[in-house]
Amino acid sequence: GEKVPKAHVDRRRMQxxxxxxxxxxxxxxxxxxxxxxxxxxxxxxxxxxxxxxxVSIMFFQGIVIGIDLPVAVELRVVETDPGIRGDTATG
Incomplete structure (x- = not known):
């Protein structure tokens, strides 16, 4: 079999x-x-x-070839509708 050279992928942390x-x-x-x-x-x-x-952005020869997002993010609930009587898990 013919050997293929490894591709050098540059991974950069970006915002x-x-x-x-x-x-x-x-x-x-x-x-x-x-x-x-x-x-x-x-x-x-x-x-x-x-x-x-x-995020992590992957480059090959200066060209973007992919993006990896974080596995989890922390979000905050800033507004929600008020609960309605009987609209809960326990009744």
């Missing part, structure tokens, strides 16, 4: 900043360089992005 006109901006936590990703590059990950979220 999601904002979305503007379908372009999603991330900032490298070490160099402060910014990278813009498209909806096509993000895929379903766009549905789970939160402002300031830290």
């Amino acid at each position: 999601y900043l904002y979305e503007s006109d379908g372009s999603y901006t991330f900032m490298d936590n070490e160099t402060y360089d910014q990278v813009e990703l498209t909806l096509e590059q993000l895929g379903d990950a766009k549905n789970f992005l939160l402002e300031n979220m830290e």
Whole structure:
């Protein structure tokens, strides 16, 4: 069999900043360089992005090839409708 050389994939920790006109901006936590990703590059990950979220973006020869989101995030409930009598697990 023929040997294929290993691909060098660069994985960088980045922070999601904002979305503007379908372009999603991330900032490298070490160099402060910014990278813009498209909806096509993000895929379903766009549905789970939160402002300031830290993600891992993978590059191959300077081109984005993937994004890893955190396994879990901590969210805070800021508003909810009042409970209705009888609308609980215990009746």
